[in-house]
Amino acid sequence: MNNFWIILFHTYVSKLKTKSFIITTAITLVLIVALSNMQSIIDTFDGDDRTNVAIIDQTNELFAPIEQATKQTSSDVLLKKYTDSVENGKKAVENEKYEGLLVIDYNKEKLPTATYYSMNIADSSVSSDLMANLQAVKGTLTAAQLNLTNEQLAKLNEPVSFDQVALEKNxxxxxxxxxxxxxxxxxxxxxxxxxxxxxxxxxxxxxxxxxxxxxxxxxxxxxxxxxxxxxxxxxxxxxxxxxxxxxxxxxxxxxxxxxxxxxxxxxxxxxxxxxxxxxxxxxxxxxxxxxxxxxxxxxxxxxxxxxxxxxxxxxxxxxxxxxxxxxxxxxxxxxxxxxxxxxxxxxxxxxxxxxxxxxxxxxxxxxxxxxxxxxxxxxxxxxxxxxxxxxxxxxxxxxxxxxxxxxxxxxxxx
Incomplete structure (x- = not known):
């Protein structure tokens, strides 16, 4: 029986001391620490820079409500009103003066439509936030056209109450x-x-x-x-x-x-x-x-x-x-x-x-x-x-x- 314990502990100690075990464990620990602190690491590399987005408001009415909605929902996005042409705005994005260019206009029903220009669309976080904010503004405008009050609009957007009840005991x-x-x-x-x-x-x-x-x-x-x-x-x-x-x-x-x-x-x-x-x-x-x-x-x-x-x-x-x-x-x-x-x-x-x-x-x-x-x-x-x-x-x-x-x-x- 002594030989059994000798082999057991020899297997344990020898594998515990191997370089592969130590390196694998160390790398895994580093990955765990990095993943659990990923947001802090990203913030360290990004610093305090905010995402600058230029807006061409061809309606002359929608910049203010979109800016207000963005401040409430996306504190890291800074909107700036751009008064030059769309082509010059695109060039400003290409020259990295802005992260993106948002062009807003009305459609035939006088509801907002928008086009977002950026160097690539792989990072959709900014565009998604802007689309959500523009959607909220559109809801407000639609409610005004239909003569809905703020309470009625809130009631319309209120999620349905849907409860799940299991009948099985416990x-x-x-x-x-x-x-x-x-x-x-x-x-x-x-x-x-x-x-x-x-x-x-x-x-x-x-x-x-x-x-x-x-x-x-x-x-x-x-x-x-x-x-x-x-x-x-x-x-x-x-x-x-x-x-x-x-x-x-x-x-x-x-x-x-x-x-x-x-x-x-x-x-x-x-x-x-x-x-x-x-x-x-x-x-x-x-x-x-x-x-x-x-x-x-x-x-x-x-x-x-x-x-x-x-x-x-x-x-x-x-x-x-x-x-x-x-x-x-x-x-x-x-x-x-x-x-x-x-x-x-x-x-x-x-x-x-x-x-x-x-x-x-x-x-x-x-x-x-x-x-x-x-x-x-x-x-x-x-x-x-x-x-x-x-x-x-x-x-x-x-x-x-x-x-x-x-x-x-x-x-x-x-």
């Missing part, structure tokens, strides 16, 4: 669903990337030891099955270390950045139910062990690192399929297709968690999903251990699943 409200959808979306991405990244790491680790012939030395002092689970747990500890670090930094900047102050509530992190956190942790761990065991099994069949990706491609495709179904299920979590596929072991970690987060399921459903995962892991571990035991002794080119049979035959001979 069903979640629309607000709770929106919060749950954001939270589940983030955690699904976490499960998806973690399973792919760390399961692939296990397969690569096993293949690397085989290609360097280190495996022959290791299995002489510890059984292949113990070696397999030591690798799985070692990489599992490594994944928890990295995830805890990344999530801690991300949570800190999300909660302490004033620009992201409302994002926690938008994503559902403001009042996360304890049960959701528990389910997320349980399904993440079970999903990791399921795919990690499969990855170790497949990694033991190859002797060259170059063959690893080809061997684990079907496993990766199963993870991708489960993730895509889960993305579909975010908008329709109670469909029969999502319900049935949530009990397929390789889809359960993501789909059952998504259903738990979005719906009020009876307790037996997530528990049944956990039982299915535990049984699947146990069966896969027993079978994988036998394949692993023979697979680590196989050398030469291997990129076919027929080699599983050869590995089992080698195990029986011992």
């Amino acid at each position: 069903a979640k409200t629309a607000e709770e669903l929106n919060q749950a959808r954001g939270l589940v979306y983030v955690l699904l991405f976490l499960i998806y990337f973690a399973v792919i990244m760390y399961a692939n790491m296990i397969a690569m680790e096993v293949a690397t030891e085989k290609s360097s012939r280190v495996m022959e030395i290791l299995i002489s002092s510890v059984s292949p099955i113990k070696h397999m689970f030591a690798k799985i747990l070692g990489v599992g500890l490594l994944s928890l270390t990295q995830l805890i670090l990344l999530l801690s930094v991300g949570y800190y900047f999300m909660t302490n950045n004033k620009d992201l102050g409302s994002m926690g509530g938008f994503l559902g992190f403001a009042e996360v139910p304890v049960s959701t956190i528990i389910y997320a942790a349980v399904f993440f761990i079970l999903g990791y062990f399921l795919y990690a065991t499969l990855a170790a099994l497949l990694g033991s069949l190859v002797s060259r690192i170059e063959d690893v990706q080809q061997m684990i491609t079907p496993m990766t495709l199963m993870v991708v399929a489960g993730f895509m179904i889960a993305m579909f299920g975010l908008n329709a979590p109670d469909t029969a297709f999502v319900t049935v596929t949530s009990y397929i072991p390789f889809f359960t970690p993501m789909l059952m968690f998504m259903r738990v987060g979005m719906l009020n399921l009876p307790v037996w459903e997530p528990i049944l999903g956990m039982v299915i995962l535990i049984l699947s892991i146990s069966i896969l571990a027993a079978f994988g251990g036998r394949v692993y035991k023979g697979g680590v002794l196989m050398y030469g080119k291997s990129n076919s699943y027929k080699d599983i049979k050869k590995a089992l035959q080698l195990t029986k001979k011992e």
Whole structure:
């Protein structure tokens, strides 16, 4: 048993010290910090400059109301009345004196029409704001033509009252669903990337030891099955270390950045139910062990690192399929297709968690999903251990699943 712990901690410490792990973690941390402070970074580069837009008001009536509306809705846009010709206004934009030129006129019904000129239309934020402000002015003019009062106009533009009421007992409200959808979306991405990244790491680790012939030395002092689970747990500890670090930094900047102050509530992190956190942790761990065991099994069949990706491609495709179904299920979590596929072991970690987060399921459903995962892991571990035991002794080119049979035959001979 001592050899098991030696391999486990050696795997953990050796991978923790590798340059690739340190660089990857550092780059990810920098990206998290940069993304959570993106608005501050943009403001730093932009400085205090405001967007200058020239307006040619051919009606001689609309500049003032548009300027007033723009001051209320777009403080970073500065409108300037331009009295020269349209052609000269275009040249002023080309010479970068203005960011854009807005030409306003009346149509036959004496309602405003406009044309916006800029060097390119890729950045639509300014033009969209101007269009919205002009739309508000048009509404006011239309109301005046129809002899509508301000109260009548406000009543006309008032959004319809549309409430959604779920008749199912203890069903979640629309607000709770929106919060749950954001939270589940983030955690699904976490499960998806973690399973792919760390399961692939296990397969690569096993293949690397085989290609360097280190495996022959290791299995002489510890059984292949113990070696397999030591690798799985070692990489599992490594994944928890990295995830805890990344999530801690991300949570800190999300909660302490004033620009992201409302994002926690938008994503559902403001009042996360304890049960959701528990389910997320349980399904993440079970999903990791399921795919990690499969990855170790497949990694033991190859002797060259170059063959690893080809061997684990079907496993990766199963993870991708489960993730895509889960993305579909975010908008329709109670469909029969999502319900049935949530009990397929390789889809359960993501789909059952998504259903738990979005719906009020009876307790037996997530528990049944956990039982299915535990049984699947146990069966896969027993079978994988036998394949692993023979697979680590196989050398030469291997990129076919027929080699599983050869590995089992080698195990029986011992």
